[in-house]
Amino acid sequence: MLIKSLTLSNVRNIREARLNFHENLTIITGANGAGKSSLLEGLTILSSGKSFRTANIKSVISDKSNQLTVYCEALDSRGEPHKLGIQRDRQGGFKAKIDGHAISRLVDLTTKLPVFAIYPGFYEKVSEKRASRIKVFDWGVFHVEHQFFTVWSKYQKSLKQRNALLKQKVSAKSSELAFWTDSLINEGRQLNQMRSAYLTSIMPKFQSLLKRTSLGESIELDYYPGHARSLDLNLALAKSFESDIYRGTTGSGPHRADIRFLSGQKDIFESASRGQQKLLINTLLIAMIELFTERSEQPALVCIDDLPSELDVKNQADLIAALCSLNRTQILLTSITESSLPEAISGYNRVMFHVEHGVFQQRNLQ
Structure with a gap:
């Protein structure tokens, strides 16, 4: 699925947010703890029901909230629109829908919305385990x-x-x-x-x-x-x-x-x-x-959290170039600042957001 828009409610410090994604490259900048990783976490929950950061879903739900919600509008390879959504509660239960129809298996979301996440510590974990x-x-x-x-x-x-x-x-x-x-x-x-x-x-x-x-x-x-x-x-x-x-x-x-x-x-x-x-x-x-x-x-979505912390500038540029060259591949990456990313980023069609305290604002491209 090619994500057109993503809506999140009560995902850690993100109380309510809606973002329109670029079909190729979407970039999120912001300080540590601002909400960058929480956005990616919400996406992996929508795709699999699980967080890439913790097995304890209760810790992902915002304080004083009983449940989180993640919802997206997307297009398949034929350009047909689809809607996917999931709610997770503090007891570990879930409710999920695809195009308005309730589903009982989280694997159905995974099949519809393939998401691959690279996160801080990912390379070390894969190298050692x-x-x-x-x-x-x-x-x-x-x-x-x-x-x-x-x-x-x-x-x-x-x-x-x-x-x-x-x-x-x-x-x-x-x-x-x-x-x-x-x-x-x-x-x-x-x-x-x-x-x-x-x-x-x-x-x-x-x-x-x-x-x-x-x-x-x-x-x-x-x-x-x-x-x-x-x-x-x-x-x-x-x-x-x-x-x-x-x-x-x-x-x-x-x-x-x-x-x-x-x-x-x-x-x-x-x-x-x-x-x-x-x-x-x-x-x-x-x-x-x-x-x-x-x-x-079908399109695949690759999420890369805090790219500069994981790769040097050359390997960042090479990875982004390789992914952007693939057909039907959507990329979401985060960084503390835009200047931390390789200069080659400016050559790609993209949309950029900056997040502070869980609030996202679209930035004009320079």
Whole structure:
């Protein structure tokens, strides 16, 4: 969806705000605590029901308010108008609508409004945590492989049930354990197949983009399935059963998967500098969004919070240029001041807002 306007109520210090977005680039400036991040937070809540900053939705709702509301008017790839809205309350409940029709699954919002958020600490988290890397990768798989969420949800249920039985130290011959293990294997194989197919699709784009960077070498993406490649998942689970029982958790499977960056057979990511790691992550992200817009013919929205704090000026300019060159990609970025952003920003069609104490005012472009 291409967002035309966004309305927020009671999102942290934003009591009431309405902004008209540019179809390409929307920039928000303001001091720390003014409301920049809260705007992006509202967008991620509209897209997924969740904040990128906290799992505690109650802390996102403005003081003395019982609920927050985020609403947008948007256009699909055919130019048809749509309306999406969500309310979250302090008890954790939600009400959401798409074009006036109530929905019961937050995933329906995610499908309609693909939002990818880069926030302070994002690169560090993705660099250091396997789970964060696969989460980024799965954003792309979800939006391209339509059965991914269903299979992933079933896998998570099977994993939870199997782990509960392992904690009870059940016998290896337990029929209940066998049932959930078989279910885990079935869904796990499907997850691995979808992730592997997605990686094959994205690899040419990743390598083509990489050649334009300072790395400029042959680096391949590698999907590690969460167990030894020489073993099928059923054999991996059988081999690790004793250790799984001892630990009370399943140690092999797609929930332990990772995305690696290989040069030859060597994983270069851990030995790369911070700047090189960020460059690899950005290259992966751009390749994912390019594939998404090609496959779905729908716009994607990339939100970048406090861009200058995450990237140096050259990498800022390169990331914005790459994103702006993609078809049907809308960008929302924040910065403390306009002068903190690369000069190249002035060459793009854009709209700019300044926020103080949760109040947004559109700025004239210089």
